[in-house]
Amino acid sequence: MKEITSTALFGVMISLIAYEIGLMIQRKTKKSFLNPLLLAIAIVIFVLQAGNIPLEDYNKGGQWIAFLMAPATVALAVPLYKNFELLKKHKWPIAIGIFTGCVTSVTSILLLSRAFGLDKELAMSLLPKSITIPIGIEISKQLGGMPEITVPAIVVTGITGAIIAPMICKVLNINGSVARGIAIGTSSHILGTTKAMEMGEIEGGMSGLAIGVSGFVTVVIAPVLVAISQYLFPL
Numbered sequence: 651m652k653e654i655t656s657t658a659l660f661g662v663m664i665s666l667i668a669y670e671i672g673l674m675i676q677r678k679t680k681k682s683f684l685n686p687l688l689l690a691i692a693i694v695i696f697v698l699q700a701g702n703i704p705l706e707d708y709n710k711g712g713q714w715i716a717f718l719m720a721p722a723t724v725a726l727a728v729p730l731y732k733n734f735e736l737l738k739k740h741k742w743p744i745a746i747g748i749f750t751g752c753v754t755s756v757t758s759i760l761l762l763s764r765a766f767g768l769d770k771e772l773a774m775s776l777l778p779k780s781i782t783i784p785i786g787i788e789i790s791k792q793l794g795g796m797p798e799i800t801v802p803a804i805v806v807t808g809i810t811g812a813i814i815a816p817m818i819c820k821v822l823n824i825n826g827s828v829a830r831g832i833a834i835g836t837s838s839h840i841l842g843t844t845k846a847m848e849m850g851e852i853e854g855g856m857s858g859l860a861i862g863v864s865g866f867v868t869v870v871i872a873p874v875l876v877a878i879s880q881y882l883f884p885l
Contacts, residue, residue, distance in 0.1 A: 655703045661711020668693035682816065687841060688809050733855045740828050747829070748860050751836035752867040753875070755780040760879040775799035777872060779807040782839050785865040789872055804839070811838020812845040831856025836864045 654660055671693060672686030698708055737744065756777060763773035774795030778786035783804050790800040815834045824830055827850055834842040835857030843861060847854035 808841025811842035827852035835860025
């Protein structure tokens with residue numbers, strides 16, 4: 651058994667099978683909270699625990715799944731290219747929307763950390779919750795956070811966004827495809843974008859754009875907002 655679980659193929663196969671099971675469950679139940687990725691994570695954890703399989707063995711294959719996230723993200727440029735004229739038409743609302751979303755994300759973490767008495771290290775770890783993992787890890791390190799906390803925070807944010815995005819858009823009467831895509835991509839990065847792609851091609855394209863731009867904006871504004879918050883109310 652050890653010979654099988656310690657191979658890279660095991661990590662890849664268990665990840666793909668778990669995700670397919672998650673997709674099957676969601677298709678049959680049609681419940682948004684039964685997110686395929688969330689179910690896949692739970693299934694993989696259960697298999698590793700039940701089989702007493704070391705995380706290091708799983709990561710031999712799991713790291714290849716993570717590696718493929720980069721080209722998958724780049725592929726989001728395809729629907730964006732198809733809607734390039736729409737992007738030019740709404741460039742200023744899009745830019746303002748992404749910038750406002752990034753400022754709100756960072757500021758809310760700083761204020762809530764202060765309100766709940768979190769120490770600075772934990773606050774900095776949670777700060778990049780709404781951007782992609784590679785950028786989020788680097789920001790966390792730069793600000794003195796803990797990447798091992800940052801990664802699950804980003805994953806939870808993305809899954810939450812993918813689950814509640816349609817409901818939020820409906821409750822707040824957000825009907826514009828561009829507005830919905832930008833809101834989802836800015837707040838819940840690539841995982842939220844998977845739901846945006848299901849909502850429509852325009853939503854998916856705009857959400858893909860928001861992922862890249864929000865990452866850049868957060869890199870720029872996060873240190874500034876942290877410095878201001880430390881001056882006004884030190885953590």
